[in-house]
Amino acid sequence: MQAGNVAIYGLGNMGYPLAERIGRQFSTQVFDLDSAQLKRAQEAFGAERIASPEMLADTSIVVLCLPTPAVSLSVLRQIAPHLPTGAVVLETSTVNPEHIVAEQAVLENLGIHLVDASIMAGVGQMVAGTASLALGGNLDAIAKAQPVLDAIASKQTNFGPLGAGAAAKVINNAVAHAVMVVVAEAGALATAAGVDSAKLIALLSDAQMGLHRPLTYRYADRIMKGDYDGGMPLDAARKDSVLALQLAQTLGVPLFAIQGSHSVYDMGVAAGYGRDDYAAVAKLWADWGCPTVPDPATR
């Protein structure tokens, strides 16, 4: 890859350390609305300020790390006509697949490729070099951008077609945020019930216990194989879930996520899945036309 050909748009909390990592290996061009950040990048790693998009005529890789999908699209509309054919844009901002599709529509007629490269990490991990990227897009385009992707993060997972990396990132965050609420509720219940917090944390950290098993056993094994025989019946899981709601009522602890989840067990029993292993809640999503695995093995 030639020097002087990586342009980075967005030098914010995440964008700056990302640009700094690229700047250690490549000569960079940078743009941000914040002139202090531009000056910082110029002084720290010799980045060239992009005074106008005409300066991108020899730029083969563009990295976006911008605050909203609308800003990414607006920046691309301004710069795309000035990029050389064959350039690759890496969208590292957190966006949805529909935004990736809209960005692709701006680029494809110009012969410019797009790769979604969502950042699966916080700022500290980006600084420490332990971030990972969730990729989606054309393999040739990914190969062309590989040295820059490697400069950002050595750990990368290719999730497949354009937009799949962005979707994986959004799903990962959705899981983290939902589990955060469940964990907060669990802590409140435990504290009210006199269960030691540190011991609760140790219990839920155990790979064989409630936090991990639904994913690592029930999804990864049972749902993937469509195997709902034996195990813990959905009826019994519903009964235990009733006990948790009763405990919360007795102790006066408000529940939201755990209470909402209980309704799914009611629906599973109503659908006739009471004697299946409780992983059979996945069958409800298959019944609704949204199977949890591509193969309708959940049936």
Ligand SMILES: NC(=O)c1ccc[n+]([C@@H]2O[C@H](COP(=O)([O-])OP(=O)(O)OC[C@H]3O[C@@H](n4cnc5c(N)ncnc54)[C@H](O)[C@@H]3O)[C@@H](O)[C@H]2O)c1
């Ligand atoms: N901060 C994190 O921990 C983190 C983690 C993963 C992903 N992300 C994603 O990375 C993206 C950037 O995050 P951040 O934390 O750096 O955000 P930020 O708000 O700190 O920075 C955004 C930067 O974009 C600049 N900007 C706004 N409009 C611009 C434009 N038209 N042209 C050029 N620059 C412009 C702003 O001046 C600002 O410096 C977001 O999509 C975010 O969701 C952030």
